[in-house]
Every structure is written in structure tokens, then in C-alpha cells.
Amino acid sequence: MSITGVIAGAKIAGIAASLYTAWTAWRTMPDSVIRRKLMKVFKDGQIVKTIKRPPGTKLKDIIIPPKIQRVSIYQDRIQAVFTVPQGVNPEDVHKHLWLFKQAFGELVELEGEVKTFVLTIYRQDMVTFDYDYEEIAPKLTGLHLPIYVGRSRHGDEFYDITEFPHLLIAGETGGGKSATVRSILATLIKTAGERMKLYCADLKRSEFHLFRGIAEEVVNDTPKLHTMLLKIQKELINRGKLLDKAELANVLDLPEKERPPFIVLAIDEVALLKKEKDIMSIIEDISAIGRALGVFLILSMQRPDAQVLDGKLKNNLTVRMALRHQDEINSRITIGSGEAAEILNSQRGRMVFKLDGLKFVQSPYLELSKAKTLLAPYKRHTEALPLSPPVEETPEEQPIEWGGLQ
Known part of the structure; x- marks a missing residue:
């Protein structure tokens, strides 16, 4: 092999190694880990929209999972925002809270009611404290x-x-x-x-x-x-x-x-x-x-x-x-x-x-x-005073009915 070929091969190997390193780093980034775990939760819990193919066709049904809009990483928590496809029942998300906990631990909160949901993963639990x-x-x-x-x-x-x-x-x-x-x-x-x-x-x-x-x-x-x-x-x-x-x-x-x-x-x-x-x-x-x-x-x-x-x-x-x-x-x-x-x-x-x-x-x-x-x-050492003085009725006034209270 010529020297030029050896140099070209070395460059390709170097580029491949760099790409592999970058890919490995990307896979282990919290953002990527969260996204992968979320997609697995959607799959395991069937929190997806399924479009059936016509009978007799060999094509597989179309599976549409929720879309992960963003993952935000803070000092004390991680938040993932996702939207479910049109037609997915929001209750299907909340009833699978146990799946989210299996994936991310007990310290999670899931908020959302219609289409957009926020999953918050906390780094530590709340602690008891005295009233001050x-x-x-x-x-x-x-x-x-x-x-x-x-x-x-x-x-x-x-x-x-x-x-x-x-x-x-x-x-x-x-x-x-x-x-x-x-x-x-x-x-x-x-x-x-x-x-x-x-x-x-x-x-x-x-x-x-x-x-x-x-x-x-x-x-x-x-x-x-x-x-x-x-x-x-x-x-x-x-x-x-x-x-x-x-x-x-x-x-x-x-x-x-x-x-x-x-x-x-x-x-x-x-x-x-x-x-x-x-x-x-x-x-x-x-x-x-x-x-x-x-x-x-x-x-x-x-x-x-x-x-x-x-x-x-x-x-x-x-x-x-x-x-x-x-x-x-x-x-x-x-x-x-x-x-x-x-x-x-x-x-x-x-x-x-x-x-x-x-x-x-x-x-x-x-x-x-x-x-x-x-x-x-x-602490009071005297009798309680009346709430307020009564409002006197004039002869022209009619008895008041107030919310069923006579």
C-alpha cells in the first residue's frame, strides 16, 4: 500500500474514532438518556397512537409515539415536556405513572391534562421541617x-x-x-x-x-x-x-x-x-x-x-x-x-x-x-363580642331569603 493510502486510512480511522467518541458521549448525556427511557416507557405502556393497515396488506401498522419537545436539566431536577398524538386518551398517560417511576425512580411528578405533559425528575426528596x-x-x-x-x-x-x-x-x-x-x-x-x-x-x-x-x-x-x-x-x-x-x-x-x-x-x-x-x-x-x-x-x-x-x-x-x-x-x-x-x-x-x-x-x-x-x-380573658350589629329592617323591607337560609 502506498504512503498516500496509509495516510488516508489513518485519517478515516481517526474520523471514525472521533465520531464513535462523540456518539458515545451523546448516548450517555442526560438529555439522550432521558429521551431513550421515555420512548421505552411509551412503548411498554402502549402510550401511542396506532394506525391500522387495511386487512390483507403485509405492511406493519403505523405506531406514533408522543413527541418529546424538550428536556431541561437543572441543578435540582430534570424536566421533560412531551405531547401525545391526537386521539390518545390523557388518562392513559397518568395511569402509567408506575412505569415512569420504574424508569426514573420514585421522585417523579407527572403534570398535564389534555395534550402536553411535563415529567419532573427530582434529585432528592422533600424533607420534614418544623413550623416557623x-x-x-x-x-x-x-x-x-x-x-x-x-x-x-x-x-x-x-x-x-x-x-x-x-x-x-x-x-x-x-x-x-x-x-x-x-x-x-x-x-x-x-x-x-x-x-x-x-x-x-x-x-x-x-x-x-x-x-x-x-x-x-x-x-x-x-x-x-x-x-x-x-x-x-x-x-x-x-x-x-x-x-x-x-x-x-x-x-x-x-x-x-x-x-x-x-x-x-x-x-x-x-x-x-x-x-x-x-x-x-x-x-x-x-x-x-x-x-x-x-x-x-x-x-x-x-x-x-x-x-x-x-x-x-x-x-x-x-x-x-x-x-x-x-x-x-x-x-x-x-x-x-x-x-x-x-x-x-x-x-x-x-x-x-x-x-x-x-x-x-x-x-x-x-x-x-x-x-x-x-x-x-x-388567649381571651373576656367574653367574645358579637360578630356585627344587626341591620334593622324598615317596614317596607321584605324578609330576605339568602341561599336557602331562612
């Missing part, structure tokens, strides 16, 4: 009634219950429900102060003793709860008249000096009330008209009950927190999805938070003794 009001307080500025949920993998999660009214908290024993409710009410008390009146019903006599002397009332049985609800019912009517006279739609539209205090009604183990039709009727009416009148529900229970969370009440509980649930059926009753059944026994305080989608959040741990110290300055 001083740390979160600056972030709650400007919210009328802030609900501090906890920390997701994106940071602190909070919202204003006056904007997203009524909250359901559900979770089995040992899941962290008590500490979650405790921290939520403590935050409301410290931020709202005199702008809020708290009413509590503790039907198992185990949760709300902490708030005696702070709440306007803490009741432990259904007759007393019914009496308390009748008072709130009258207040709803009074506020309806107030808004009607002012020709306004929401108490927040009133001048601040004329605005009645917000009312928060917290009921633990609301499932025990499913046979109390009179009580449930008032609770349902509050869920329907409470936002405009400044009255908000925080309902909690260990096991979700489809008979309680039915119809109007369930639809009006716009925000839900599902801590550990016993099974997928119970999880679906609470949040319409099975994710809460996947929370481990060791993940105390972990929840699926439902507000504009689902996300995993770790709620803060607020120990009872710490809560007592935190709330001690708010």
Missing part, C-alpha cells in the same frame, strides 16, 4: 386570610382562602392531619388577628382544645354545633342585607372600617355529621354563598366519605389536601386521583395538594406544646 412563623410571615403579606400549606419541591406553598374558598383536609391516622390543621389555624390567628372570628367543632374531642379562649366557640357535640351554626346562619342573612343596602357583591368591597370580620368555621371529623341533615344543609349553604359574605369552611376527616363529599358541598370545596390515604378509592374521593395512596407511612405530613392541579407538598410540623406557646398571647 417568623420565617413564613413576610411571604404572607397582602393576603387577607393566608393558608400556609407547606413546602413543595418548588418552595413554599400558600394561598388566600378569600380567593379560593373552603378547604378539605383528609388523611388517615398517623399521616399528619392534626399537625397540618394546627399549623393552618395558627397561621390564620397570627396573621388575621381581630379581622377574623374562629369557630371550631371538635366532634372527637381530640383536636381543638388548643383554641379554647381564642376561638369564639369550641363545641364538641352535634346539638351545640347546630346552635352555633344557627348563629352563623343569622350572620349570613345580616351580611346579605348589609351588601344589599350598599349595592355591593362582596364584603371585601366594603370600606375597611365597615367591613365585618371574616368568619372561619373549622370542623374536625365532618364525616360524623352525614346523618345530621339540618347541620349538613347549613354547611352546604355556607359552601355556596360564604365567599361573598366572608365566611369560610375548613373541614377535616380521617377517611373521606362519598356520602358527605357529594354534590354541592364537594364541588364548593375548591382546595383539598390529601395526606396519606388507605387506598386509591379513598384518594379518588378526596382529590379525584389515586396519588394520596402512594404516600408512605414514613412520610408523615406529606400530602397531595389540589389547587389548579396536583402537587406533592410537605406540611410543617407544629408540636402541641410549641403551638400553645405561640398562641398564648391570643
